[in-house]
Amino acid sequence: MTEIRHDPVAPTRTQRLASGGAIDAHRHDDHQIVYAGRGVLAVTTHQGTWVAPATRAIWVPAGTAHAHRAYGDLELHLVGLPAGENPLGLDTPTVLAVGPLLRELIIAYTRPADLVGAPPGPRGDGGERARLRAVLLDRLRASPQQPLYLPTPTAPLLRAVHDILRADPGDDRTLAALGREVGASDRTLSRLFRRDLGMTFPQWRTQLRLHHALVLLAEGTPVTAVAHRCGWSSASAFIAVFRRAFGHTPGAHPGV
Template sequence: MPEVRHTPVAPTRTQRLASGGEIEAHRHDDHQIVYAGRGVLAVTTGAGSWVAPATRAIWVPAGTVHAHQAHGDLELHLVGLPARENPLRLDGPAVLSVSPLLRELIIEHTRTEDDDSPEGTRLRAVLLDQLRISVQQPLHLPTPADPVLRRVCALLSADPADSRTLALLGREVGASERTLSRLFAGDLGMTFPQWRTQLRLHRALVLLAEQTPVTQVANRCGWSSTSAFIDVFRRAFGHTPGTHLR
C-alpha cells in the first residue's frame, strides 16, 4: 500500500486541474473545505466517495485520508481551517449546500493564499458564519465492507444502467435478496434503491461535466426516460441537467 502523503497545514488557495486530473491520497492536521467553482469534484476516502457540482462543497475533517479527482476542467477552491475551528461540528466528510453568497465568499477568500490581512480575517469570519448555516446534502456514496456486497456494488458501478432487481443480482453473487437487503441497511446505512440512485446521480454528474448530452446521460445511467432523469436530478440538486451543463 503506497505511503499517504502528510501535509500538516491545509492550504487556502485556488488550484486548477484538467479533466481527469488527480490529487493523490493525502491528509492534513487541519480541516478543509473543498469547492469546485467550475467542473465537478470527486473526493474519495476509505469510507466512500463524495461528488460535488458548483452548488455544493465538501467538508473534509482533520486527519481524513482523501484524494481528489477532476471531471471537466476543474477550478478548485481550498479553504483550510485549524483543527480547533469546526463550525459544522462534523467529524466525518459531508457535502454542503453552497448559497450564492457562500460561493462568492469562498472564491474571494481563496484568491490570495493564506491571507492574514485584516480584510482577509473579516472575510473569513463571514465565511465561517455562512458555513454554520449551510445544509448537509445526501450525496455520499458509501463503500461497502462486506465482500459479497462489494461484488454487487462493483457490478452496478461497472454499469449503472443495469436494471436487475436485488434478487437477480443476488443469484449472481450467491446471496439471497433478504441477506443483501440487510447488508445494504447495516453496512451502508441505506436501502438498495437509495444506493443505486446515489450511484446513478454520481455518474450523471461526471458525464455532464464531460459535456455528455442529457439524453445520453439518462440512458447510460439507467433512467427509464429523459424526463424521469430530469425530475430526479432537479430534486437532488435544485436545477435541471441542462442548466447544469450550461
C-alpha cells in the first residue's frame, strides 16, 4: 500500500464488485462500516487482513489506510460515520457479528436515494433516515467482536513462513519442519509468533486457513475440496472448526 488516496468523507452507499475486483488503498477522515451482503470481502491495512462473509461486517476507524478485495460477486454496503461518533469505541479495524436485524438495517440505510426517499450520507439527516440510523448504531453497540484477523508478519523469519503457507495453506508441516526451511528453530519461531503477532503458530495457521476457506467457498469450491486444500484431515474436521468460528456449517454459508 505505497500510494494512498485521501477521500475525506467516507461514503454511505451500495456498490458491486466482480470477483477479484478491488478498491485501491485509501483513507477517510470518517469512520466506516464495510459489509458484504453477498460474497466475501477482504480489507487489508499495514497491520494485516480482515475477511468477512455475509455474517460479519468490518469496522474501519477514521484515518486508517485500507484496501478492499472481492471474492465471489460482491455486494458491498458502506456506512460512513463522523470521526467524533464511535459507538463501539474502537480504534483498530475489527470484525463484528451481523445478525439478521443488523443486516437489514445496513442494507436499508445504504439503499440508493430513490428507494429510501432521502440521499444517503455519513452525516445522517432528519426524519425516517435519522431514526433508521439511530437503530443501526444501537445494534452495532450490541454486536459481538469476532477474532477473524490475520496479522501481517514483519519479522523476516515469520514473513518467510507466511509466504510458504500463504502459497499452500494445506501444507501440514510442523513448525520445526518449516523452521528448517527458513533457517530457524521452532522455539525461535514460536517466540516470534507470540511477540510479533500476539498468537501462537497453530492459532495463526488456523486463521490463515479459515481466510482461505472463505475465499474458496465464495468461488464455489465444494466443501470437501476446501477442507483438503486448506489442510484439514477431513471434511468433518473442517466443518467443526468452521462452525466454531462462524456459527454455522460451510454448507449453509450465506452470501456465497
